Amino acid sequence: MKLRKTFLSLLACLTTLCAHASSIYAVPLPSLHVEGRYLCDTHGNRVTLHGVMDTPSPYFNGWRWTPWIPELKDAHVQPCLDYFEKIYTAMTDNDQGAYCDVFRLHLDPCWTNDPSKKSAGEYDISAFSKDRFNHFLDKLYIPLMQKAMNHGMYVVVRPPGVCPGEIKVGDDYQKYLLYVWDVVSKNPIVKANAGAISIELANEPVKLYDAQGKETAEAMHDFFQPIVDKIRANGFTGVIWVPGTGWQANYRGYASHPIEGENIGYAVHDYVGWYGADDTKYDAQSYIQSFTDAVPVVMTNPVIITEVDWSPEKEGTGHYNEHGEYVKSNWGTWATGSTSKWGSAFKALMDHYDNISMTLSSTACYLDIDKYINSGIVAPDFDGNPETCAGACWQWYKDWAEVNRAWPDNDNTHLPDPKKATITSLQPVGDLDMMAGQARLAGLKATFQDGHSEDVSSLATYEVSDPENVKVVNGQILAKGQGKAHISAKVTDAFGNSYTTSFNVRSSFFPLSKNYVKVVWEQNGSSYDETTHTFVNGQYGQTGWTYSDGVDLSAYKYLVVKLKEPDNNSAKIFIYPQNNIWAKNNYEQAFDNRTQIVVPLHTMKSQQNGNAIAPSKIYIVALWSLGGKPITIDDIYVTNNNDYSPMTGISAPSVGSRASNSLMFGLNGVRVQHPSKHQIVIQKGKKVIY
Template sequence: MSDDYAETDAGRREVSVGRSGDGRSGGGAATATRRTALKTIGAAAAGGTLLSGRASAGVPTPRLHTDGKWIRDPQGNEVQLRGMATADPGFYRQYHPKSFEEVLRWATDTDRGWHPNVVRLPITQDSVNEFGIETVVSEFVRPAVDILASRDVYALVDFHLIRPYTQGATETYNSENEDTLDPIDDVMRTFWNAVAPEFADDEHVIYELFNEPTQPAMYGDDEGAWQTWRDAAQPWVDLVREHAPETPIIVGSPRWTSVTHMAPEYPFEGENLIYAAHIYPANGAPSEFDQYYGEPADDVPVVVTEFGWDPAGGSVDQGTTSGWGEPFRQWAEDYANMGWISWCFDDSWAPTFFDSPGEGAASTWTLKDGDDQMGGYIKGWLDETKTDSVPASAVDDSTAPPAPPNPTVSNATEISVDLSWDGVTDEGEAGLSHYTVYLDGERVHEALAGATETTVSGLSPGTTYEFAVTAEDDVGNESDPATVVAETIARDAQQSPYDGPHTLPGRVQAEDFDEGGQGISYTDTSAANQGGATYRDTAVDIGTSAESGYNVGYISTGEWLEYTVQVESAGTRTTRVNVSAGSGGGGTLRISVDGETLATQDVWQTGGWSNWQAIRVGDLDLPEGEHVVRVTADSGAWNFDWIEFGESSGSGDTTAPPAPADLSVTGRSSSSISVEWDGVTDTGGSGLDSYAVHVDGSEVRTVPAGTTSATVEDLSAETRYSVAVSAVDGAGNESAMTSASATTDAAADTTAPSAPANLSVTDTTSASVSVSWDAATDDGSGVDHYVVSLDGSEDGTVPAGTTTATVDGLAADSSYEIGASAVDAAGNASPTVTVAATTDESDGDATAPSAPPNLSVTDTTTSTVALSWDASTDPGGSGVDHYVVSLDGSDEQTVPADTTAATVQGLSIETAYDLAVTAVDGAGNESAAATVTATTAASDDDGSEDDGSDGETPADALVVDDYDGDPGWPSHRNDLDQWCGAGSFANGGGEETGGALVLEYDDGGWFQSQINRDVSDYDTLVFEVSGANGGEESEVLFDMGGVRTMLADVTDDSVGTSTSAVRVDMESTGIDRSSPSVRLNFWQGGSSTLTIEEIRLE
């Protein structure tokens, strides 16, 4: 089939999934009706419900994972992703005559010669803003993912952002441009909180985190730009991974995803991560790509998720196949692990594969297959590599599934039919993959293995078609077709009143819309009457209503109904509509007469799909004579029973006030919602009297005319409510309502997690016991960590994802009781479960090590004493394990065997102390003590008395983190409950030891602790810190509130070898303290160890 694809009204064939019954219509039984004009040959009419597919069963698209620089399938085969991107599905819905489903099927149609193993689905913020994230997920991404599953093609869901990636850069952008960008963290979390869990079980899905991060670009500082990007994006990677533990994630880079070369040196944390590159002719010649895009692929998985060229392109993409495209292919194929995805399978998103006449014309797409054009070249490249794009199946199966029995056509309309069939079981070894639907011999749709019904739409009225269904297994064996013939209904293009014009004033029943059919007297987006009532022969969803006999249900955005009316006399008519909306429903309706809009009205949730409520729209002026009234669903989902045009509301002032504007939610709790609105002015003469506040359609209170805010209380926690406000004048005229929706907060979590199950001993030594347990569950705030106890006393904690622990420092051949309990994020602790354990007998070493020689005091301050000693020896054979430092006879801290120095902190000024050090070997034998006496200093080195900055925190300080283990450093939460983390140090992500964070660095390392609040009330940032060498302030790059420079440049203090305060005057340094997202970053060069005891603001 040619890629010159002519699309006309008669020839355009789209297959869409029909909506299944969700109880939105009426209260009566829904009975399927056979259309009298339906003619079937060889099959009986029957109803059914489409079962939407989830994950592909096909062998060609199993879950991928990374292994070093490779992307592999579960069998270990190397997989190279090769394919193309389409335009945003929302773009097709808003602006393009083609549908994204049609384009996706074309892009993966092997009969047309297209052979990608991956298609990139760019989802823009514009689509999220226009349709809402729930609609984007359910109506765009889900159908696209299922189509690609049925085609055995990987689906790359790309959040197609092109914008600043830090909040600081976002605010700079907003201050310099007329348009305003939302906070970047809110944008990312809104998208991925919806998308990541929805497709976590779809094995053929891959996520692309952020299309092109732009600012800060930091030209000339590739390392700094990458690390700033990683700081911003790591929490988003963690968020996606929390929802989708196994889904591969593709990560971009700053400067429009062009800094890929920093990935091997500073990788993100996490598994199954792939790094993206975007390459166009503006990036240079392919021979120049190795440093930035090729060499990284020697160490990490790399996919070029965008590239392309166009001889007639602009400054970014102008290039030819011979001059740029072919050299790019040669370069890319030099890297056996590098995948590629070309941009763009479209006629308008440049550079494009296709030409079309005019702007997004509906008729013809012509493949750009000239010598120097991209479309034909990419098609050929995919065809030439199709045999190695997908690993061969190990299944030896040549048996096709049986043909699907009982193909049935039902619910024919002028433009669509419902097609169903009985499911089959594959008799071979491969297993069923999907069903294929054909229309007059042309493949139009695939349905996943669990689906046995679909709707074929885009047909012509009064036309006979042959429909066929085949079953295909996972290795491509296709059954014989099962066929059925049916005829669509002829369309009567004449509009006329149903049962005569409706006389006004009076009530018009929703089901009595005009005759004429689809597009003439109504528009209905479903294929047939889902309401099931036999009142009229129509595709409109008429159901039964306990109130008035019938209603129109399943209403969705864009649908409309028209009614011919006869108005007896001109005048103002009080107008009401009777509607219902259950969970997830609600929206906006519009009333127009002869094409002129007279009113719009919010429809809120009424407490159920059968819980009808008459809403007063307001007083509408209707002229005398015959007119056509149209009721349109501007948004949402709701049911419609009747519209009533009554007498005017009375003599004198009959003009209702305008509806309150700009209603917004200003606050909420677990039991209340607060709203505010703009005041209105009454022009009818009686003056504004009050505002009426409604919750889910019921009036709950009024407020006087001068008040423009209210709080509704006694609400249920975690419940979504519609709050509406109307204005009432002195004559009792009431405006239309303006509504806003909000969900109350969750109630406080007071329920403890379940106790850890199956606690057991997994290993013992002469000095330790190791245990494991099954993870606890918590339905509230979630398990935060586990507490491990020894003989009833807490011994330590482990984070929620860890279910093992080792208790050490025990005596040989001794019995202990080990316990474990779960603690949730709200601090609720489960009961402790225990297990008895006995350590092993001593290994025979009964000889203690030598006492540490040459113990001496190396430094003192007003609150610390620093010690050093020479290493002990252990003649017993088990070796020195650690040293114990004692203060006035009590154990104060332990240090590992390879450390011969320690600092004792928290001491009193000018006070004498007895200090001792003993050595302990691997068998638990402890040496005699080496002792020394030391006296703390009387004052600081500068002669001033101690102000509490070393070792004591001022009472009014804001402590960012004091590293006391609560919360624990591995939990990535500081004392402000904000994200913190570190990486690339010699000791990994740092270690929390003895109430301090120890960071060992050697030419690298990053640390960050977020504050995320306004700190304008504080003047000074304080680090309580010490360094192994001293002077580390000259090796630390400090970053906070827009200031990024060496720490030595923003402080007059020095990092010493004993703990002291290093202070940064935030005001004089120019730090922006009003930013809602203040971050602390510092980066190390050189080699040393930094010990941070506390970070605070004073």
């Protein structure tokens, strides 16, 4: 009997080893980090990952490892671990056609909530138990991470539950996330495996407000940057995936207010119907453009789509999605769509950008779980129907397995292809005129030895002469205030070859480039010549500058407008504190045949009702005239000089700086409110010496 037990134990070990050996990655996993907009291994090879999401919830796993129970306890941990050991083995079994190399793990609240407290849903954190969270992190979640890595899969960890419909900087949910990630990022096993374990900060924020309760461009940054800083202060160096709003479909605010620090990526969701594509409209280029507009960070950072699925329509009962839209019945996925239609646009997106990883919304969107459990046969779900995500990704994951893959840290035989990775020239960048408060990609393009060219903005290092007003983060130029800056950019390829270029950036609230000067009213008869800064209004028309999120001019005393010639067309300046010229609420001042007018920004009053107009939120600044005659602008700027002269770049205050309210943490992870002189703190993901 003892011999038989020994034999069976040995057989079980050999079976496990064989299962592990069939996955694409061996243990230990190659370490990953971020370089520009790419995930890379230690050798500089660019990496994308493909897998599934799952959660250790008995309900969401069809009660396969336990029937319904009122409370999950220690006794249920091992059955859960055994179940995931099985599906990990199946989804990485290359010999039977499965090629998952990343697993998104939900720290499900069914384990972390206090069972004696009633919860309104996964968004309700009132039942969250710190004791249960800490207990099951060690007992269940860390072992699940280790098992996934032992099967050759990287791990993306998301927090318990989903975001409430509305969250705000400084609210209880931000404090909840700070606590969760403080605990996780201090865990020695998580820290020791930072090259393989990554953190997704939150799941599906919908509406996110700044500290004043407003939806602003900087709100996402101000909510998530302190959490990033806390994680870094604890010594976790791995990749952090940052979500957007609108159920993880809106990242526009990060273009001008990016998350700062090293190893930053963004976690995105993508379902049929999002980004303007579905089975009725699936033009690839339109879809890629819509995705890029909503997720501009794809041009500066690695992206992982952590939820996506689809299957074609099938008779049955449909459901309503997050947006309250009815989704027709399908083969068993959240979204209804076909690979040959919507899926063709999605595949084109993945091929267009070589820095997007993905996890399907569940294991059952990829693997026929019951077939494997009952027979040991690894097969795609939905009978392998190629019109479903399971059938499509079964082939895609296999095709992608040897493309953009990582190699072991100590393997120096798999370096980037010299012809593809050696830069031969760097194209110069022309001088740029930018609107303060906005951002744009630097536009650095390099030519490589094999003849191809690509944008390398995110891979360059930059030196900026006026960092108070112009800043560069991951190749994204941020125009912060009014000023001029000289920028030197240096790009070094994988083999140490360096190329440099330089250019100038003029940051202004009123740039005179045609990209920014807009006809506010009356297109008919209007024109603008950016070489002479001359515009002609249509009849009773307005031309000027618009600010979609409002611009804050409160740091300045005066707005000065200078014309080349005295006005003879009844010209006026109109300033609107709302994004509507018909609201009968604006400041105005006439030129009265003068070449200069000065607007006292802090004493502006509405022409219509006499109410004060605050300079902290201006949406439109326009020049009105009777129309039909040219008006040439000599200069337009804001200043604090009492003689109304322009300010130098050195003395100009920085607009949009949040240094005063950005959270700081000591190297021990404890928040610091008043750093002492020469103290080192973590702020915005970086070490800062005070």
